[in-house]
Amino acid sequence: MTIQTVATTPFAGQRPGTSGLRKKVTEFQQPGYLENFVESIFLTLGAGKCRHLVVGGDGRYFNREAIQTILRMAAAHGVERVLVGRGGIMSTPAVSCVIRKHACYGGIVLSASHNPGGIDGDFGIKYNTENGGPAPEKITDAIYEHTKTLSEYHISDAAPVDLDQLGTTRIENMTIEVIDPVLDYAELMKRLFDFDAIRALFASGFRMRFDAMHAVSGPYAKAVLEGILGAPAGTVVNGEPQEDFGGGHPDPNPVNAAELIAAMAGPDAPDFGAASDGDGDRNMIVGRGIAVTPSDSLAIIAANATVAPGYKGGITGIARSMPTSTAADRVAQALGISCFETPTGWKYFGNLMDANLATLCGEESYGTGSFHIREKDGLWAVLFWLNLLAVRKLSVEQIVREHWARFGRNYYSRHDYEAVDATAANAMMDALRERLPELAGQTLDGHHVSQADDFAYNDPVDGSTSTRQGIRIVMSDGSRIVLRLSGTGTEGATVRLYLERYEADSTRHDLDTQEALSGLAQVAENVSGLRRRTGRSEPTVVT
Ligand code: G1P
Ligand code: ZN
16 A cells, blocks of 8 residues: 555636535546545645544445545545445435534535436535534635645555445555444434434324435434334335435425425325435425425424424524525514524534524525534434424424414525526626616515615624625515525526515415415516526426
8 A cells, every 4th residue: 555646637617616516427537536626625624634534425426436535535645534434325414413423623525415416417525624514615715726726636545445344444544434324413313302202203103204315314214213213114215325316306395306295295195294305414394285495494493492302491593594584583583582694505504503603594495404513404304393293293284374373474485597508697697786776775566675785794703704695685575586696506507586575464374385476576587687588488496
């Protein structure tokens, strides 16, 4: 075994996006592509700094190969010990949990989250810091700077490591511990939730369907729900992680998890349905005949936080990404706590949780989580709902309706225009940005604009500023139109249009969501020319 120095040249475009570097598998397979990025991570961390590391991925195509490369490079950069999930598997929330529990310097997560996998799909890599959360911008920017000037990388020529046997091996002076990827995570969940109450709920005949979408949460959900909590076998469906996620799109929303939505609408529907994404950090909550929006789920969890033992002392604050509906803000106001509005991406929540300013965080994109780790956490949200259902003894629909009756309903929808021409998308955003100063004060189709800006965030903890985080047009009745370009897409540009309308009157809580928002959608089109400029007659996906 020796450490090799390999000459390389930079690849363009290795700038990490909303959540790490995401590209087509074929791009990652180019010789040196992954190596350059990993070398840049180690150069950013600094020689000898990174002594203990966690490495795991969602099991998608190229996961195993990438892990072998990363291990050989870690050994070449003086890492002393690496914890790897068996089979190279570890959900994103579990990586965060393991980094924190074992006081590691950081972790490398291999995933493109909800993006499709397989040889024609996407792959991704991101670095998490010692708090267990995604690296902040100053680190991802530094990594990117290194990728632009790299001339060599360092790698051991050791043979591949057996990732399928628990136990310890070595490469050079580095110890590799292959660990059970579920154990530490399950133990943490036990401490947060009332497992006895949930066990009693299942024992009483309560039926659930958890759709793991052939992705990484399968083993976690099986171990926790069917194993520890005694849910009947078969509660978890599509529970074996596959390299191409069974050819599906592992994004838990009503469009991609249509099978679950159909099962929950049927005459013999289970009491509770849930799904999670490729790497296990997203969740969708479904009741009989009702899908809970992620924004509502965050608000409902916040309003009921004290039912779960891990939160019985109350919550200090809530944080939501800017496009997420303002339902949580109303709960925060009622509880007399702060609600922070951050840019899109979980990394912005890290400082707030570290400073104990926010206990619960959420994004409209099916991401919910808390300060127990520094990633969003799909199974955590599902367990929270189970705990809530076990304590309140109401149906999902009853809980949601009760919440709306108390706080009002925020009709909410996201319209995605995927893989549009990037030049047209940028021109649309630029033109709209220029019009913002004149929009405030105008009345658009009966909607009075009270605020129109490009969202900028000042982190209250470290003082850093992030600008151009999405255009928002806020109406005087609280309705909002938000437009931003995706930072995770891998083809052309993806435009996201977010629509929100608040309705206090409970006699008007039964409208169809798209109908309730159609007026705002028209205003959005009129001011942005989104469809006209991108040549699309309708969104690719509506959630
Ligand atoms: C999307 C979601 C965002 C989430 C991210 C990573 O990013 O919108 O909320 O944090 O995936 O899961 P986007 O493609 O919008 O940049
Ligand atoms: Zn994910």
